Amino acid sequence: MKDIFTIVFRLTVSCLLAGLVMGATFVFTNKAKLHNAEVREQKVMLGLLGYSGAKTAPASLKLHPVYRYLVSGGGVSSLGYLVPTSGAGEAGYVFVNLGLDGNFLGKEDVRLEAHKAAEANEREAAIVVALGSGKECRYVDQTIVATDNGQRLAYLLPGEFPGFKTFINVILSVDPAFAVTGLEIMEHEEDPGLGGEIVQAYFKNQFRGKTYEALKKLGVVKEPLPDEYRRVLENDRNGGSIGAEEVAQVEASYSGKDIYALTGATISSKAVTNGVKSIVNKFAYRIGILDRVLKEQQIVVPF
């Protein structure tokens, strides 16, 4: 009997000590960790817009996040978009509620400061307050609209799709006509040396310059990558050795071609191609509906 108490007591103390050590480390490191993730994401996004290395982004460039939510309550589901508003004396954000078929259901002002909107918990709490009781919302994804002097420059689409083993996490940038301008792989678990090569410039940059029309019937070919194309794909856009004219010329000649599959990783190559296609397709459909509703309801947005 005495043994039970000693064992329970000592294990409890060990657990408490372990908890203290881990808790203290968490408190000290969490801020830096979140900051790292944010910095990386920002850097990738600016890189996709063409600002990397020595070329810094101008002050007129702004990134406006649009968050998509699934709203449920009373047995009915609907979609909601949290969009920033730019009108004077506004609450900061508007939550636009749309039916699953794209009909406008309602809009609510959401009181939220910009720095709080970046945090998922704060954002969700503010939306729930604006929606009123009996409704629940679940975060789905976000889109970042990049503007230069108020003109839409590009859309940045973080997305996820299945790869060879698990999900591949990417950020895709498309121009206002939905032509792909860049692809960056954020997280993946493909086989190193095979599917893992999707992160290499000579693969992911092949998506650059594929138009919306070309994307619809984009496939994968098992052919060796031509040398002149590879040179251009691996060329650094800001400070590379190949002139911009030559790059544009070569890219244009390949823009209608399919994606050249990676050696030994056809499945990964196809997964990325299909993933990119589906992200762009779905987005083009959604932004069309959202733009129409914003126009009809005369919601002023900064993009």
Place this chain on the structure above:
Amino acid sequence: MATDKSSLQLITNGILNENPIFRLVLSMCPAVGISTTVMNGLMLGVAVLFVQVFSSLTIAIFKNVIHPRIRIPTYTLTIATWVTVIDMVLAAYMPEAYAKMGIFIKLIVAFAIITMRLEMFACKETVSASFFDGIGMGLGFMAGMMAIGFVRELLGMGTLLGYDLLGFKPLLFFVLPLAGFFCVGLMMGFFNYIEARYKSAKRASA
């Protein structure tokens, strides 16, 4: 029962005589699964070195208050704590290394070599001896991982530490998980062969 080995002997013991991978044949999962490049081996080795040293120290310090009936749960708890700490520290201060190694770090909790060293060594020996034993085992593991990584990266991808050395991929098969088994087995045999030759040469000269 204190060990009579000097600190240097404890360290070399971990690297050569009782190398975790090639002699004790422990922690085979990472040795097969993660050792595709030299860099992977190095980074995982460093992480294991830290976990091993900290866990050995902790157990050696508290060995008298650990109830012998519940020592295994206590070891597991200790290892899990240090792995979590290192995971969080890496994520915060070395984000680039963490982006590559993040999913492997958490696996260290289950590495047989660490529990085994706590059970066989740290719970019986002094704090300083356990510290040097931890360093030796950690370095031995790191050296083993890097050696396997060297062979697999060079043969599988034709590169070393990411630099393209050969310009082609001699045996693409070597980066696949299956090849890890062949690689570890062949290298183990190779080291045993060298040792046997060395011993017989010594005997002949004596």
